[in-house]
Amino acid sequence: xTSSPSETETAVHPLxxxxxxxxxxxxxxxxxxxxxxxxKVPVERWVEIHRQARDDLGLVFFSWLSAxxxxxxxxxxxxxxxxxxxxxxxLTTVGDVSEGKRVTFTADLSKESPVIDSLVEVYAGANWHxxxxxxxxxxxxxxxxxxxxxxxxxxxxxxxxxxxxxxxSREVKPWPGTxxxxxxxxxxxxxxxxSEENPEA
Amino acid sequence: xxxxxxxxxHLSEASVSVSLETxxxxxxxxxxxxSTHGVLRLVARVDGERAYDVHPVIGYMHRGYEKLSEVRTxxxxxxxxxRIDWVSGYANEVPFIVAAEKxxxxxxxxxxxxxxxxxxxxxxxxxxxxxxxxxxxxxxxxTPLFFALRExxxxxDLLESVTGGRFHPNFNRIGGVKPAYGSGSQTRKVLQxxxxxxxxxxxxxxxxxxxxxxxxETLVAGNEIILARTKGIGVLPVEIATSFGxxxxxxxxxxxxxxxxxxxxxLPYDKxxxxxxxxxxxxxxxxxxxxxxxxxxxxxxxxxxxxxxPSGPLQAKVPKVIKVPKGETYVRAENPxxxxxxxxxxxxxxxxxxxxxxxxxxxxxxxxxxILEGVLVPDIIAIMGSLDFVLGDVDR
Numbered sequence: 165x166t167s168s169p170s171e172t173e174t175a176v177h178p179l180x181x182x183x184x185x186x187x188x189x190x191x192x193x194x195x196x197x198x199x200x201x202x203x204k205v206p207v208e209r210w211v212e213i214h215r216q217a218r219d220d221l222g223l224v225f226f227s228w229l230s231a232x233x234x235x236x237x238x239x240x241x242x243x244x245x246x247x248x249x250x251x252x253x254x255l256t257t258v259g260d261v262s263e264g265k266r267v268t269f270t271a272d273l274s275k276e277s278p279v280i281d282s283l284v285e286v287y288a289g290a291n292w293h294x295x296x297x298x299x300x301x302x303x304x305x306x307x308x309x310x311x312x313x314x315x316x317x318x319x320x321x322x323x324x325x326x327x328x329x330x331x332x333s334r335e336v337k338p339w340p341g342t343x344x345x346x347x348x349x350x351x352x353x354x355x356x357x358x359s360e361e362n363p364e365a
Numbered sequence: 366x367x368x369x370x371x372x373x374x375h376l377s378e379a380s381v382s383v384s385l386e387t388x389x390x391x392x393x394x395x396x397x398x399x400s401t402h403g404v405l406r407l408v409a410r411v412d413g414e415r416a417y418d419v420h421p422v423i424g425y426m427h428r429g430y431e432k433l434s435e436v437r438t439x440x441x442x443x444x445x446x447x448r449i450d451w452v453s454g455y456a457n458e459v460p461f462i463v464a465a466e467k468x469x470x471x472x473x474x475x476x477x478x479x480x481x482x483x484x485x486x487x488x489x490x491x492x493x494x495x496x497x498x499x500x501x502x503x504x505x506x507x508t509p510l511f512f513a514l515r516e517x518x519x520x521x522d523l524l525e526s527v528t529g530g531r532f533h534p535n536f537n538r539i540g541g542v543k544p545a546y547g548s549g550s551q552t553r554k555v556l557q558x559x560x561x562x563x564x565x566x567x568x569x570x571x572x573x574x575x576x577x578x579x580x581x582e583t584l585v586a587g588n589e590i591i592l593a594r595t596k597g598i599g600v601l602p603v604e605i606a607t608s609f610g611x612x613x614x615x616x617x618x619x620x621x622x623x624x625x626x627x628x629x630x631x632l633p634y635d636k637x638x639x640x641x642x643x644x645x646x647x648x649x650x651x652x653x654x655x656x657x658x659x660x661x662x663x664x665x666x667x668x669x670x671x672x673x674x675p676s677g678p679l680q681a682k683v684p685k686v687i688k689v690p691k692g693e694t695y696v697r698a699e700n701p702x703x704x705x706x707x708x709x710x711x712x713x714x715x716x717x718x719x720x721x722x723x724x725x726x727x728x729x730x731x732x733x734x735x736i737l738e739g740v741l742v743p744d745i746i747a748i749m750g751s752l753d754f755v756l757g758d759v760d761r
Contacts, residue, residue, distance in 0.1 A: 198467050198694035226610040227697070228723040232710055241435035242714040245691055255708065255721070257695055261607055261621050264628025268695060268708075289610035292731040300431075315424035315760065324432055331436060 186267050190216050200268055207254075207271040211281045214269065217258055218286055223267060226287035227257040229294060231301045231325075235275075238327040240334060252278050252301060258287070273303065282308040300325035392416065394745065396425050402499075403756025405730075407745070409737070416745055419737040421730060426760040434720040439465050439539060439687045442720070446707075447533045449724055450758035453492040453701045455524065455534045456485045461720075462537040463631045464696035464709040468689045469539065475633070476677040477541040480559065482632045483567070483670045484524060484536070485698075486663040490574055491520040492701035493656045493663075496753045497581050500653060503750040504594050509581050516577045519570045526560045539687050541680030558679065564671050571664045578660050585653070595649035599736055599748035602647060609735070610728035613703025615752055618655045619647030625699035632698075637669045649751035656753070688715055702726050702758055726758035 177183075183201045187194035190213040192205040205213045217223045232253040236243050252273040259266030273280055282305040283290035294305045295314040302323035305311060313320060322329055395406040404425035409416040430449065434442045446461050447454035459481055466473060498513035521531045528534035536542055585591055601611065603619045616623060624641045626634040642658030644651025689711040697706030703725030710719040729752050737745055 198692055200693070200695045202693075224604070224607040225612070226608060226728075227704065227706065228610070228708075228721065228728075230708070230721040232719045232721075240432070241716060241718070242712065244718060245713040257706075257708070257723075261603075261616065261623040264623075264625065266695075266697075287610075288605070288608045288735070289728055289731055292727065313424075315427040317424075324429065329432075331432060334436060 182265055183267075186217070186221060189220050190269075192269075201266070202268045202270060204270050204272075207273060207280055210254075210269075210271055211283060211286060214256070214258065214283055214286045217267065217269070221267075222260050222262075223258040223265065225259045225261050225266075226283075226289040227259055227266065229254070229256045229283065229290055229297060231255060231273075231297050231303060233301060233325065233327045235327050239330040240327070250275050252303060254280055254297075254303070256283070256290075278303040279306060280304075281306045284308055299323065302326065392742070396422075402754060403759075405756050405759070407733070407737075409742075409745070411742060414741050415739055416737055416742055417739060419734050419745075421733050423730070423756070423759055426756050428761065430761050431720055431722055434717055436716065438715045439689060439717070442716070443537055444533070444535050446722070447535060448757065449722065449761055450492075450700065450702055450705070450726065450755050451532050452495050452755050453488040454530075454532050455488040455528070455536065456492075456698070456700045457705060458534070458537045459485055460631060460696045460698040460700075460705055461707045461709075462539060463698070464694055464707045465539050465687075465689055465711075467694050467696060468692045468709065468711050469683070469687075471540045471681050471683060473541055473681055474678045475675045477679045477681075478633050479670055479674045480527075480542050480679070481537065482634065483667055483674075484527065484534070485632065486667050486670075487520050487524055487567075489663045489701045490660055490667075491517045491524070493660045494520070494574075494577075496653075496656050497585075497660075500750045500753075501585055501588075501591060503746050504591055506585070506588060506591060509584050512577050512580050512584070516570070516574050519573060523563065523567055523570055526566075527563060538680060538683075540683040541678070543680070564674075567667060568671060571667050575661060575664050578657060578664075582657060592650065594744075594747050595653060595751065597646070597648050597650075598744050599649045599740070599751060600647050601732065601736060605735060606647070606732070609732045611703070611732050612728065613699065613701070613725055614655045614659060615652055615703065615729055617641065618644035618651035620644060625697060625704060629697060629699075631696060634666075636673065637666050639663075639666050649747055652751040652753070686715065688713060689717070697723065700725055702753060702755065703729055722761050724758045724761055726754035726756070727761070730754050730759050 177196050179196050179201055183194040183196055186201060186203050190203065190205060192203045194201060194203045234248045234253060235250050236248060254271045254273055255268055257266055257268045280303065282294055292314060294308055295311060297303050298305060298311045299313045299316050300323055389410055389412050392409045392411040396404040406422040408420045408422060410418045430445050433445060442461065443458045446457045449457050494513040494517040498510040501509045524534060525531045528536035601619050603621055606616050606619050620643050622641045622643050639662045642655050642662065644655050691711060691713045693710040695706055695708045697704050705725050706723040708721035709717055712718040736748055740748065
């Protein structure tokens with residue numbers, strides 16, 4: 165979401181020309197975040213934009229597809245540092261197989277009805293990635309040939325990578341537990357000092 | 366001899382009306398099968414000797430690392446990620462650490478980068494040697510295994526002498542590397558470094574690897590049965606490979622000279638002279654040949670890196686408690702199996718907000734329904750083996 169300070173200070177990022185070209189061809193907002201070209205596109209044109217990327221920009225290599233669950237209400241881990249809009253952020257990365265150019269496309273999905281068109285027609289490799297995103301986040305991919313579970317057993321209920329999904333082992337045993345790590349040989353003189361991660365120790 | 370004549374007449378008049386009945390059946394391979402490199406199940410519809418509608422069933426080894434890393438701190442996550450592709454555990458750590466360093470804008474000392482590079486190439490050699498061992502075995506040739514595993518053990522011993530672990534080194538730190546306790550200087554006050562004699566032994570081991578590559582080539586490339594089993598089998602066209610996201614040696618065997626070591630700058634590969642071996646036909650044979658050639662190239666890189674390794678510290682100055690500033694990035698690396706990448710989303714905490722793990726074998730395996738359509742049943746094993754996947758890398 166943010167770009168590093170050095171990028172705003174220096175004149176032009178080496179990837180700027182490529183980012184501009186992608187934004188021009190597909191029509192979207194390009195930004196460069198830590199050497200990653202990220203282009204935000206409207207969800208309605210998701211498939212069309214990937215087809216343009218493949219045919220017009222030569223980004224024929226399908227790297228991956230996944231999502232990020234943005235919410236302040238998290239069951240595991242730390243919540244985001246600042247205000248966020250509740251949404252699923254869809255992400256795909258496609259690239260070429262000559263110069264190493266790659267671009268990450270992103271689109272926002274609402275939490276209430278996370279539906280997006282399937283990319284299987286454009287990139288065959290999206291099939292498994294979409295099945296994974298479907299079971300892990302509960303996102304529905306319109307036009308996908310078979311959205312059955314990929315990793316999880318068929319009877320599994322819930323979407324584990326949603327932030328609202330608790331990690332059961334954490335429920336049973338809170339984190340951090342007590343520090344039971346022994347000192348290194350020869351360092352026995354060092355007393356256990358309470359560290360920042362673990363104020364209880 | 367009347368009876369015999371009757372019999373002869375009877376036999377000559379009897380027309381063979383039995384047509385070979387080949388009812389379709391469902392063939393189940395795995396999950397426990399030596400050629401599945403872990404636990405993979407294939408369900409295929411078999412008509413005679415040919416397989417159709419192959420349906421891979423994965424997830425037997427799904428360990429949920431993406432979820433787990435949301436509750437772990439950055440230094441703890443290297444322990445998780447080197448269990449993804451355990452055959453080259455060291456190489457998995459590098460892109461993750463580089464992603465975190467990128468967000469923290471830490472400059473890693475050059476010596477540490479060289480050490481990372483040397484160990485990554487050693488991991489590549491040991492991973493490819495496993496392939497050199499297991500692939501002929503799956504085709505029925507047991508001998509190359511002994512040659513390959515002997516040299517792999519040498520590599521793993523060296524990795525262990527530096528990192529303390531054969532498979533799970535957990536060696537990279539944000540900002541540098543951390544040799545095992547006891548290596549380098551004996552007193553803890555002095556800067557730790559690689560164990561004494563490491564470079565000399567590595568040079569020696571690399572020489573052995575180059576030797577065994579020649580031996581394996583003689584053993585396998587001159588074997589007519591292996592040639593018959595692999596040449597022209599499982600041809601993978603470039604367009605199909607890229608659209609499925611097949612990467613690494615499998616893509617290069619189809620004739621694409623694309624290697625992330627040349628285009629991404631996660632380690633100083635631009636300082637070394639090495640070639641990208643490519644295949645011509647994209648068949649099983651080319652996939653075998655490309656990996657053999659890559660062993661030789663990795664050996665070359667290691668030799669050059671040992672010659673040119675600079676002196677200096679192994680660790681940049683970083684805070685005691687690692688907190689990665691807000692930001693997101695995707696860092697990918699050329700791992701032995703292909704493109705391994707991490708999309709890291711940090712919100713300024715001690716652990717990632719989200720860590721997407723892009724593993725090479727996952728995309729490489731997703732080609733199976735396409736590439737196994739209509740092949741002979743014995744070729745299933747030949748083709749699967751040539752893709753060189755590890756189920757830990759598929760299931761994450």
